[in-house]
Amino acid sequence: MKRYQRQAIYAPFGKHGQSRLENTHIMILGAGALGSHCAEILTRMGAGSLTIIDMDVVETSNLHRQAIFDEMDAEQLQPKVIALENKLKLINSNVKITALYQELTNNNIENLLKTYQPDIVIDGMDNFTMRFLINEACHKCQIPWIYGAAVGSKGSVYAIDYTGPCFKCLLETVPQTGESCAINGVLPPVIYQVASMEVSELLRWLSGHGFSKKLITMDSFTIDVKTLNISGLKQHQCPVCKRQHYEYLNQPRTKHVEKQCGNTYLLRFNPSVFNYATLLPTTIVKQNDFAKLMTYQGYQMTLFKDGRMNVYGLDEEADAQQLFLTLNKSVK
Ligand SMILES: [Zn+2]
Numbered sequence: 352m353k354r355y356q357r358q359a360i361y362a363p364f365g366k367h368g369q370s371r372l373e374n375t376h377i378m379i380l381g382a383g384a385l386g387s388h389c390a391e392i393l394t395r396m397g398a399g400s401l402t403i404i405d406m407d408v409v410e411t412s413n414l415h416r417q418a419i420f421d422e423m424d425a426e427q428l429q430p431k432v433i434a435l436e437n438k439l440k441l442i443n444s445n446v447k448i449t450a451l452y453q454e455l456t457n458n459n460i461e462n463l464l465k466t467y468q469p470d471i472v473i474d475g476m477d478n479f480t481m482r483f484l485i486n487e488a489c490h491k492c493q494i495p496w497i498y499g500a501a502v503g504s505k506g507s508v509y510a511i512d513y514t515g516p517c518f519k520c521l522l523e524t525v526p527q528t529g530e531s532c533a534i535n536g537v538l539p540p541v542i543y544q545v546a547s548m549e550v551s552e553l554l555r556w557l558s559g560h561g562f563s564k565k566l567i568t569m570d571s572f573t574i575d576v577k578t579l580n581i582s583g584l585k586q587h588q589c590p591v592c593k594r595q596h597y598e599y600l601n602q603p604r605t606k607h608v609e610k611q612c613g614n615t616y617l618l619r620f621n622p623s624v625f626n627y628a629t630l631l632p633t634t635i636v637k638q639n640d641f642a643k644l645m646t647y648q649g650y651q652m653t654l655f656k657d658g659r660m661n662v663y664g665l666d667e668e669a670d671a672q673q674l675f676l677t678l679n680k681s682v683k
Contacts, residue, residue, distance in 0.1 A: 379402070388546035420435075478611075
């Protein structure tokens, strides 16, 4: 097809790769910076179908690095998946887009993979706990996935198949630094580089070349790109890819109070709280069918339709627990 000619005449990808791409179902976990950029590239390239899962609404502070969103989306508190779906449909109406506005948790990830049956999964999340969970769920369902992360000016990408080394193997060797976008910031160029490299791994896999089997790291400020051959990193007693012990997947239930990036806590209420939000002692600043922006005792908060609430400006777990109890009591 003329539309895709320039990519299809690149011989290593070729018509074969293009045909595979047009018949591939890709699940993108997260519609923030990495997820939205991967989705845009794959939509422009003519992917068969994309299923995108995300639970956030667009905020003004996202716009410096999440190129597909605009001020109107932030003003309207648009869920990222809905705003993304609308834009992707304008870019390429041939791609089947399924947008799921919901939280990804240890309770639903396996079911989502089994229900939607993607051929491959792309990581667009922003925390390591979620990536351990994706690692376990994808290993259990035998679905390849591509890890991507960006913080500060640094990024890393690693594509993982069932045979490993898996993400758990890798993290035994490469320790977590505890850095996060909320604390350490993020420089927009590294987002584009990581998202591009995630898509590159996908294109290799699609066109029959297989994953690069390299851990790719880059720094968009010092201008460094390094690769590390990962074949030697497989842990022979890995709990996940050797012993199939899925610690994160099998955790009994989701917590009511959970620490997020920076000084943010996630509180989980019953979904009905969204409809009874006027009973809360909070002040509603702005709202739509998907989210309500509120303030309470100096805290900024966003309440979502499914009962989740992000509270900004909270430092202590004890304060978060107390806030949860106070608010929960008011809607009982
Ligand atoms: Zn492993």
